[in-house]
Amino acid sequence: MSLIAPPLSLYVHMPWCVKKCPYCDFNSHGLRSESPPYAAYIDHLLADLDADLRDFGEAIQGRSIISVFFGGGTPSLFAPELVERLLDGVRQRLPMASDAEVTLETNPGTVEHGRFDGYLAAGVNRLSFGIQSFDDAKLKRLGRIHSAGEAEAAVKSAQDAGYRNINLDLMYALPEQQLDGALGDVERAIALAPTHISHYQLTLEPNTAFAANPPPLPDDDHAWAMQEACEAHLAAAGYGQYEISAYAQRDKRCEHNLNYWRFGDYLGIGAGAHGKISASADGSVRRRWKTRLPRAYLDASGGAARIGGDSMVPADELPFEYMLNALRLIDGVPAGDFAERTGLPASSIAPALTQAQAKGWLEDRPDRLKTTALGQRFLNDVIASFLA
Incomplete structure (x- = not known):
């Protein structure tokens, strides 16, 4: 069995957020009384990358990074100079395509005014805002720390800083939401003229606060009606659907996510990060994931204990x-x-x-x-x- 090595991306997990949302099943950890060791975490990310490059050897050698994605948690808790240090370190270790897409997830309530130009200078050329809704009552129900007005102001601030490639995350089928509410969220998102909109249904995931104490959600028929109506509204505004929950203006699809969906390869560094690497020499597909808890990840210092699991995908x-x-x-x-x-x-x-x-x-x-x-x-x- 042999295969052709696909494009290669890099996923970087930043595990901290201000507060854990009740619907979230991602590996995110709310801030406590003491500030996380942000600068030290960058050092551990680079040590993690060094170790992965040694472990994967020829499967990575000579391949360029086509995209980088900072996910979380809330990556915008990290100052621009720390993000720049990480990106500089990546470039010293791996070739990066000249047109590589570099995305940073951000929440409107966690970015200080003036930081966006710093991220742009650091090499981040795409922002993804976790908006979820423009209804203040719904935002409160979702446990979000921003208001609709703050969300709009943050997006406009990023645009003023020079960003021309921006995604907005929206959710529908929210607790007690009606069709007009879902459409209203889409309309306010379109009014901000982002290049990309991710629009996905709220679902109850295991081991979340919402799963333990479920809120009243629209039934399947109402959720489907919301999806169809919002999809038509987005299409009329020039946002073509290219994936189940992704809509983009022409030539503004998310290259990083496209690489996932096309079964491309990706390195994953950071607490709880997942990676997938293909080896053309023997035709194997290998998945590796890192230990989830930030403290355990930091204590591993780039050593073997940072690995939460590592296995070949059976044919x-x-x-x-x-x-x-x-x-x-x-x-x-x-x-x-x-x-x-x-x-x-x-x-x-x-x-x-x-x-x-x-x-x-x-x-x-x-x-x-x-x-x-x-x-x-x-x-x-x-x-x-x-x-x-």
Whole structure:
């Protein structure tokens, strides 16, 4: 089994946030009385990267980074000079494409005025704002620390600083939300003229405060009506849907996330970060994730204890893993990409493809793997059909 090495990205996890939101199941940790060791964390991130580069060896050698994504937590708690130090360290260790997309997640309530120009100078060329809603009552219910007015002011401040590539995260099907409320959020987002909008349904995730004490959410039919209406509104404003929850202006799709969805490779550094690396020499696909707790990650100092898990993806699980990502894309992917990214022959998924096409979930075409409108609505069922 052999495969072609796909594009390579870098994910950097910044685990701290001001306050944990009740719906959040990400590896984020609210601030306590003492300030986190932000500067020391940068040193540990670079030590983590050094160790990964040694471990992955030839699988990484000669490959350039096409995108960097600072996720969290709230990465904007880190000062621009710390972000710059990390990016400088990455460039010293790995070649980075001249047009590499570098995204920083930020919350409107955590960025001081004047910091945006600092992030831009540091090399961050794309911002992603965690807005979620422009309804103050809904923001309070979601545990957010900003108001709608602060969100709008933060986005405009970033634009004034020179940012031309901005994403806004919005959620729908919020507690007791009606259709007009979901549409109102989309309208206010569009009015700010971001280049990209991520619009996704609030779901109750295990081990969250909302899961333990569920708020009253719209039922599936109402949530679907919100999704369809908002999708049409976004399309009319020039935001084309290219993934289940992603909408972008022309040529402004998120390259980092596209690499995930196309089953590309990515290094993951930081507490709880996940990575995936393909080795063209033996056709293996390897996943590695780091220990979740920031204190344990810091104590590891770039050593073996920083690794929370490390395993090869079994060949019979690769079809499911591939489809879990690729079928989220509205336009699908070239059919030949499956073999290139997994090293498996097309015949290995032929029975599942035939079954999905017969159910009207996938288009019946030899050149592309692409869901139908029905397949998009029942995407979980489509993907499950590729389980071993």
